Amino acid sequence: MNFALILFLLLVATGxxxxxxxxxxxxxxPAGAPAPWWVEYGASFFPVILVVFGLRSFVVEPxxxxxxSMIPTLLVGDFILVNKWNYGIRLPVINKKIIDIGAPQRGDVMVFRYPADPSLDYIKRVVGLPGDRVEYLNKRLxxxxxxxxxESAGSYLHPDxxxxxxxxxxxxxxREHAVLIERDAPAFVPQVMNFPQRGNCTYTSAGVNCTVPEGHYFVMGDNRDASSDSRVWGFVPEDNIVGRAFFIWFNFSDMKRIGGFY
Structure with missing residues (x-):
């Protein structure tokens, strides 16, 4: 479901x-006569939808x-906020950048449109920038x-x-962040997709070696052996970027998780 498009159509209709x-x-x-219900409701909802559309399109998006795939940084059920202007101002719905403010940096947690199906939003950590050579061999980056x-940081207990x-x-x-790496999981990348610029990557039994094309990014999940990411489906184009995730604002299972993260 393209919620941005639905919100835009509601904005136009109420406007x-x-x-x-x-x-x-x-x-x-006539003086004092009430407006028809469809006019009254439509006109009264317009300012509310306008504010929501503006905030969601240009400031923050939930x-x-x-x-x-991002455990232990982010857990299933976390509600987060995504900064929409950190990487530039984009037109809503078509996601076209019109003002260049900044670019993703290594270590950023980024939300983007899944290259294989842009109707889906994905979240991963930025590992490789345009032009970088990224190697993940024998589980070392x-x-x-x-x-x-x-560095080893003990063990992580999966609560679920x-x-x-x-x-x-x-x-x-x-930036420092936590990652999970299973010792017994295989080092090679299974079920690799036939993605654009796949020729930039070399796959072996030890893992993958990629050169990131210009205008693209290489992303990985912090839960390294339970993440489908750039190792599997390729690079994230600049045009697919949604924004930088930066804050957990709610979690029904654990209120103590509310706060910022990297």
């Missing part, structure tokens, strides 16, 4: 009713975490030939399944 009532219909009504720092995963602290740029 037309508001304009019709403001500049035409009320002049024809998003619910649907899967466990290297960018442009340099190994990304990784009651089992432990090895947890590590990874540093991308100046």
């Amino acid at each position: 037309v009713l508001w304009l019709f009532d403001r500049f035409h219909a009320r002049k024809l009504r 998003f619910k975490i649907p899967s466990g 290297r960018i442009n030939g340099e190994t990304v720092p990784l 399944r009651l089992y432990y995963s090895p947890q590590y602290t990874e540093k991308l740029g100046e």
Whole structure:
């Protein structure tokens, strides 16, 4: 469901009713006569929808975490906020950038339209920038030939399944974040899709080696062995970017999760 399109159509419909009532219909009504219910409701909803549409399109957009690919940073059921202007101002519905403010950085948690099906929104961590050479071999991440720092951080207890995963602290740029890497899971990438610019990647039994095309990004989930990401379906085009996720504003199961994250 394209909620932005639905909201836009509601905005247009209620806006037309508001304009019709403001500049035409009320002049024809007898003094003190009420407006027809369809005009009154449409005109009264217009300011509310206008504010919601403006905030959601240009400031922040809510998003619910649907899967466990970003555990332990984000859990299934987290409600988060996505900064819509951090990477530039985009026209709503068509997602066309009109004002360039900034670009994704390594370590950002980014929401984007899934390249294989743009009607779906995905969330992953930015690992590779345009022009980067990204290697994930034998479960160690290297960018442009340099190994990304990784330190053991004990074990992570999955609250829903009651089992432990090895947890590590990874540093991308100046940012540290937690990742889960299963020791017994295979290093190779299974079920690779035939994505655009697949020739930029080399797959072996040890993992994958990719050169990120210009205008694209390489993303991965923090739950490394339970994430379908750029290793599987390829690079994220600049035009698919929605915004930078930055805040958990609610979780029905755990109110203590409310707060910011990286």
